[in-house]
Amino acid sequence: MGEMEFDAEVKEIIKRTYNVKSFRFEKPRNLSYKPGQFMFITVKIDGQERQKHFTISSSPTEDFLEFTKKLTGHEFSNALDALKEGVWVRIRAPYGFFSFEGEHDKVGMLTGGIGVTPLRSMCKYVTDSKLSTRITLLYSNRTGQDIVFKDQFDEMQKQNRNLKVVYTLTRPSEEWEGYTGRVNKGMVEKEIPDYKDRVFYTSGPPKLVESMENLLKELEVPKDQIKKENFPGY
Ligand SMILES: Cc1cc2nc3c(=O)[nH]c(=O)nc-3n(C[C@H](O)[C@H](O)[C@H](O)COP(=O)(O)OP(=O)(O)OC[C@H]3O[C@@H](n4cnc5c(N)ncnc54)[C@H](O)[C@@H]3O)c2cc1C
Known part of the structure; x- marks a missing residue:
């Protein structure tokens, strides 16, 4: 249609x-x-x-x-x-052409802040449709209060054991025990060790998308395994 x-x-x-x-x-x-x-x-x-x-x-x-x-x-x-x-x-x-309906078995997702919106749609779709796709999302925010859809991602992970969401905060509180700073190479290597076999989705403000793309290039992820969506205006 x-x-x-x-x-x-x-x-x-x-x-x-x-x-x-x-x-x-x-x-x-x-x-x-x-x-x-x-x-x-x-x-x-x-x-x-x-x-x-x-x-x-x-x-x-x-x-x-x-x-x-x-x-x-x-x-x-x-x-x-x-x-x-x-x-x-x-x-x-x-x-738009930035979409996912189960075409790949192993997916990595990298984003920050409001850039998460298309990835939320994809993760919800995969979970509701009970697809067997393995997805790891690395999601960066300033503080814990900035994480959009946190409750929903927590719920989706309970329903879908193939979905893993890893948060990192650039301005964490003292109690925060997770990753700090922006999404970086070390996080990808640790959380997505099979990254070379994955198709990556990255979306959000153009600067963020560019830095995620550069990070994936440095990790030698082939270009045709990187899908991106820019939100100009931020
Ligand atoms: C494919 C795609 C998907 C998108 N998805 C989302 C999404 O899911 N969620 C989302 O929030 N956004 C999304 N965006 C971005 C969205 O379209 C807007 O560009 C963005 O939300 C900024 O809107 P704004 O309301 O701040 O816009 P505007 O009010 O038009 O401001 C845009 C820019 O103009 C300048 N500006 C405007 N007014 C002033 C002023 N008075 N003084 C100084 N500077 C000013 C600023 O630099 C500002 O950043 C998407 C964009 C694309 C292309």
Whole structure:
């Protein structure tokens, strides 16, 4: 099925962290998308229509359509932050080639902060569909309060023993016992020892994606085993 454009009302707003919110919509029956794809959201700002891209953070196995926004304090972000249930938006979906539906048996995922949205969709899809894909996600954040979808990843790991999520914090509290600093080569070598056999997915702000790609190149992961999605605007 192809792309669709449709009017929608905000159905539910979920606060994920102190600066991240998810927005949910009814999923049209005839909309079909792949985990990891994105959509365009149009909102009205001072009577003018404005649009931006957002990953579909829901999984096709879920009965709603969701995107998840980091609140930046900028104009578009403030308009989204002010949205209430019942407010009109226009959606165009689905778009993009950064997706995973079980094509690879062994996957590595590297991201930070809001870059996790497409990977959340993929992990949820794999878990709900009971696929046997082995996935290790290395996920970096500033503090423990910044980890988006932490409860969900914890729950998914209980349901899916082939999924491993490893967190690292760049500004950890004294109690933090996990990794510190950004995702680095040593973490990949330790947590994903068979990294040369894996297909890697990395997504998020362009600087983050570039550094993850460089790290994988240094580890001599072949280029065709690296899939990436940039979120320009951060
Ligand atoms: C494929 C794809 C998927 C994406 N998925 C997601 C996602 O899942 N979640 C997500 O949060 N984002 C996602 N993005 C990024 C998203 O589209 C926006 O670019 C991003 O959220 C920044 O939006 P904003 O609301 O801060 O935008 P704007 O308000 O337009 O701000 C964008 C930039 O403009 C500048 N700017 C704007 N206003 C001012 C001002 N008053 N003063 C100074 N500078 C200003 C800033 O540099 C700012 O970073 C995705 C992008 C792509 C391409």
